Amino acid sequence: MTGAPGTTGKTGETGKAEKAAKASGKRAGYGQLLRTPGALSFLLPGFAARQPFAMLTIGIVLLVQHTTGSYGSAGAVAAVTGVSMAMFAPQSGKLADRFGQRAVLVPGVLIHSAAVSLLVVLALAGAPMWALFLAAVPAGASVPQIGPMVRARWAAKLEKSPLMPTAAAFESVTDEFTFVVGPVLATALCTGVHPAAGLIAEAALTLFGGLFFAAQRSTQPAHGLIAAAAGAPRVSALSIPGVRVLAIAFLGIGSVFGGMQVSLTAFSEEIGNPGANGLLYGIFAAGNMLAGIACGAVAWKIGPRKRLILGYAGLTVAASLLWSAQSVLLLGALGLIVGLCIAPALITGYTIVETLVPASARTEAFTWLTGAVALGQAAAVTVAGRLADEQDSSTGFLVPLVGTALALATLLALRSRLSPRASGRVAARGIGHRVPVTVD
Numbered sequence: 551m552t553g554a555p556g557t558t559g560k561t562g563e564t565g566k567a568e569k570a571a572k573a574s575g576k577r578a579g580y581g582q583l584l585r586t587p588g589a590l591s592f593l594l595p596g597f598a599a600r601q602p603f604a605m606l607t608i609g610i611v612l613l614v615q616h617t618t619g620s621y622g623s624a625g626a627v628a629a630v631t632g633v634s635m636a637m638f639a640p641q642s643g644k645l646a647d648r649f650g651q652r653a654v655l656v657p658g659v660l661i662h663s664a665a666v667s668l669l670v671v672l673a674l675a676g677a678p679m680w681a682l683f684l685a686a687v688p689a690g691a692s693v694p695q696i697g698p699m700v701r702a703r704w705a706a707k708l709e710k711s712p713l714m715p716t717a718a719a720f721e722s723v724t725d726e727f728t729f730v731v732g733p734v735l736a737t738a739l740c741t742g743v744h745p746a747a748g749l750i751a752e753a754a755l756t757l758f759g760g761l762f763f764a765a766q767r768s769t770q771p772a773h774g775l776i777a778a779a780a781g782a783p784r785v786s787a788l789s790i791p792g793v794r795v796l797a798i799a800f801l802g803i804g805s806v807f808g809g810m811q812v813s814l815t816a817f818s819e820e821i822g823n824p825g826a827n828g829l830l831y832g833i834f835a836a837g838n839m840l841a842g843i844a845c846g847a848v849a850w851k852i853g854p855r856k857r858l859i860l861g862y863a864g865l866t867v868a869a870s871l872l873w874s875a876q877s878v879l880l881l882g883a884l885g886l887i888v889g890l891c892i893a894p895a896l897i898t899g900y901t902i903v904e905t906l907v908p909a910s911a912r913t914e915a916f917t918w919l920t921g922a923v924a925l926g927q928a929a930a931v932t933v934a935g936r937l938a939d940e941q942d943s944s945t946g947f948l949v950p951l952v953g954t955a956l957a958l959a960t961l962l963a964l965r966s967r968l969s970p971r972a973s974g975r976v977a978a979r980g981i982g983h984r985v986p987v988t989v990d
């Protein structure tokens with residue numbers, strides 16, 4: 551049955567894909583996923599609209615470092631943006647669940663473009679740091695949560711479908727392709743055109759891409775007001791223990807992104823080749839993207855909870871080697887390995903959310919994870935920037951190691967809370983049922 555406009559339901563073609571996957575005993579592939587009716591109508595504008603997300607932090611770092619001469623100051627301004635996003639992103643997700651994605655996106659992209667433009671003007675005018683911090687707050691708070699919104703649309707279309715893990719992998723690949731293109735584009739614009747060009751492009755892409763995505767109303771999930779009218783109770787995503795554990799774990803992934811961005815930039819400056827920054831970060835993100843493609847094609851024989859722990863263990867080991875790299879070739883190779891280890895952890899975390907959270911709170915849940923990555927990135931940018939100023943780039947690479955090790959310890963200590971049975975007891979009080987899925 552096809553969903554009505556403004557809602558998403560399972561269609562006949564999706565059902566055929568599920569039956570084919572079950573009959574073959576293999577995971578449903580990307581081809582079947584992309585043939586889901588209506589998918590391309592939100593995937594293409596969603597891809598365009600999420601590009602600026604990967605340009606914001608590196609654009610701020612490059613601009614503020616140019617105007618102040620300090621990586622510490624640049625990292626601090628970028629950190630304020632990340633903290634602000636982490637604080638406000640879940641509220642944006644909650645509002646989108648309640649009132650609909652379009653109602654949140656349209657004013658959000660307008661505010662974001664204006665705030666980033668103000669930040670650019672202040673930085674170029676040599677404004678004091680407190681003024682840059684003030685402008686960074688709305689710039690981060692208004693970052694449009696396109697990735698979580700796309701994931702929520704997939705979740706609504708593919709409810710209880712074997713295509714969902716493939717969709718999670720596809721979204722991770724898309725995110726990582728964004729992190730290949732975005733930083734490289736921002737770095738090229740900042741170093742080849744003007745130090746402010748990266749942020750100017752980010753603001754323009756956010757505005758036009760976000761409005762284009764918001765215009766795709768037929769595929770957005772039914773929002774909370776419709777669900778409430780139908781008698782469905784509401785539940786907060788953060789009330790579910792597993793979501794809280796995943797949010798803490800995703801801080802570690804953020805520490806990798808933030809630590810790599812600042813430390814790679816500092817390393818490139820130290821060797822007298824600033825242009826190497828974009829290349830090195832692109833290699834790191836490309837590893838993430840390649841691993842994501844592979845994860846989506848594998849029919850896993852072990853449960854997602856064990857995969858998550860193994861993924862973080864591999865990421866911690868890989869991050870432990872970064873500080874020792876003294877050449878572009880070695881750092882590129884190690885960055886590729888670290889990137890290969892990120893995607894399995896990200897994809898598995900988002901897959902587990904599908905088993906823990908009811909549809910009425912999924913956008914909020916996804917934004918908690920996205921916000922956690924941003925918060926971890928903000929903290930890492932700040933610490934790595936200070937270390938790069940006071941010592942050298944190699945000490946900044948210790949930040950991803952510490953962040954991933956702490957995240958791994960958290961997962962090992964609280965892994966029982968990632969079970970739908972454990973989280974279902976809390977969710978059941980709000981939605982009246984449990985999710986009978988095994989994650990071991």
